[in-house]
Amino acid sequence: MSSRTLALAAAVTMAAAAAEAQAPTSPSPGTGSASEAVVDTSQGTFVIRLLPELAPAHVKHFVTTAQKAGYDGTTFHRIIPGGIVQGGDPLSKDPAKAAQYGTGGLGLLKAEFSDRPFTRGVVAAVRRPSSKDSGGSQFFICLTDQTALKGQYTIFAEVVSGMEVVDRIGQTPVDGDRAKERVEIRKVTIQAAGNAGVAP
Numbered sequence: 001m002s003s004r005t006l007a008l009a010a011a012v013t014m015a016a017a018a019a020e021a022q023a024p025t026s027p028s029p030g031t032g033s034a035s036e037a038v039v040d041t042s043q044g045t046f047v048i049r050l051l052p053e054l055a056p057a058h059v060k061h062f063v064t065t066a067q068k069a070g071y072d073g074t075t076f077h078r079i080i081p082g083g084i085v086q087g088g089d090p091l092s093k094d095p096a097k098a099a100q101y102g103t104g105g106l107g108l109l110k111a112e113f114s115d116r117p118f119t120r121g122v123v124a125a126v127r128r129p130s131s132k133d134s135g136g137s138q139f140f141i142c143l144t145d146q147t148a149l150k151g152q153y154t155i156f157a158e159v160v161s162g163m164e165v166v167d168r169i170g171q172t173p174v175d176g177d178r179a180k181e182r183v184e185i186r187k188v189t190i191q192a193a194g195n196a197g198v199a200p
Helices: 003-022 056-067 095-100 163-169
Strands: 035-041 044-050 078-080 084-087 122-125 139-142 155-161 185-192
Antiparallel strands (some): 078 084, 084 139
């Protein structure tokens, strides 16, 4: 390769790098980056901020599922008072499948563990006990700090508004850890971060 060709190749590479550096870094809400999700439930509405820097694949899956109305009509089927609330199972749209709640929508994603602590309001992916690489559509929200979960589950979001609604969901009567009443997710809407949401 001639010196002129080498110089041209180097110039093209530098130009591409410069263009990439100048490209907008604010991703569109559709990717989940710099985005929030407004979760409208039968107990009220709360807002979560998505964290693609921690778990890009999980955020992408959550956004895609929400945009296809995959969470609409699902329930918070599992509640540990003072611990977590769990929902998002596609099987929970059908009351006739109550015995199978907690088994649907898993085995779709590999783990994206991080050093982020499991503090109150953290949103993480549910997985099968037998496999760390079995996340999917189900998620749980921490009602209180859960230090023992660090490095065991994938955090992909955090509640930024309406935590009192999540607390209300956490007060749903239970039989063991199963909710006795249906607390439905009516709709999940993805929006750009910073849009008007629910008052804290």
